[in-house]
């Protein structure tokens with residue numbers, strides 16, 4: 382089975398790739414910045430370095446918020462042909478805290494009380510009623526940047542004026558008192574494989590490791606683990622980091638990270654997270670490749686190749702999976718012969 386990791390080339394991705402190489406026949410490490418999607422009419426194609434992307438059984442795609450839309454496009458186009466632990470829609474949801482909180486809310490994932498506003502005026506109305514301190518967040522901030530803490534209406538109000546200049550909606554959020562700590566739960570499939578508590582620097586409230594936070598391994602109770610798994614499912618990710626605040630009202634999810642670093646958590650917890658990811662990708666790819674089902678490609682040994690899939694119709698026309706075009710190498714306007722009978726259709730080049 383062939384796999385690819387799409388990433389920005391971080392050490393975490395390198396670690397994952399080297400673990401995957403122990404299981405998959407081949408693993409290509411692709412740089413997200415070299416991907417393109419070309420669309421025309423009913424066909425769409427992904428290019429890597431200007432050439433058509435090779436075929437893979439598994440693609441694990443990651444990248445910063447800047448690449449969220451591109452990754453959504455890439456995974457939408459190649460998705461039906463291989464296993465991907467992060468669904469196309471997850472890229473745009475996971476990199477936008479506003480959309481992520483909407484998903485948490487719908488999936489009944491506990492989260493701090495959150496308001497979405499887009500003007501200074503509406504923000505100030507809310508800020509007059511909330512208890513302090515209060516948190517304000519830009520939807521696409523990461524590494525603790527973009528998270529602001531205001532201890533009074535006066536300071537909140539001036540922050541809001543600055544935020545409104547960006548002309549984008551932002552979040553106002555209940556401050557959860559945790560003593561400057563947060564929990565990073567690493568979710569793979571339906572379980573938390575590693576969890577750490579991050580403690581902010583004495584003069585900081587943000588516990589991100591990038592903001593100087595320190596990490597310690599923790600054992601997750603079953604209830605909090607289930608919350609983390611539900612949050613991951615809600616956004617459509619089988620592999621992700623879930624940030625949780627444990628405050629007076631219990632565990633609350635504040636973020637899902639689709640491109641979680643594995644160095645810090647592996648060191649703090651002594652769990653080889655890269656190996657766990659690789660094993661999961663391998664097992665899931667094998668499972669999906671062997672199962673007859675919707676849009677799953679089954680490469681049989683030798684020719685001809687058999688594809689097990691569901692019939693897809695556009696009106697009264699039959700739509701074949703994109704992989705059929707690749708296998709047959711049919712080109713636009715080729716002459717073909719179609720032999721059709723009840724329950725059977727064969728298409729040959731004329």
Ligand SMILES: Nc1ncnc2c1ncn2[C@@H]1O[C@H](COP(=O)(O)OP(=O)(O)O)[C@@H](O)[C@H]1O
Pocket residue numbers: 493516518522523524525526527528554555556557558561562563581586587588589624626635636
């Ligand atoms: N509602 C909140 N109450 C208390 N602390 C918060 C809250 N939201 C965020 N923080 C602190 O700020 C850090 C960064 O917030 P987060 O939403 O995870 O954004 P980022 O994408 O920047 O990591 C958290 O790890 C936590 O320490």
Ligand SMILES: [Mg+2]
Pocket residue numbers: 524525589624636
């Ligand atoms: Mg975070």
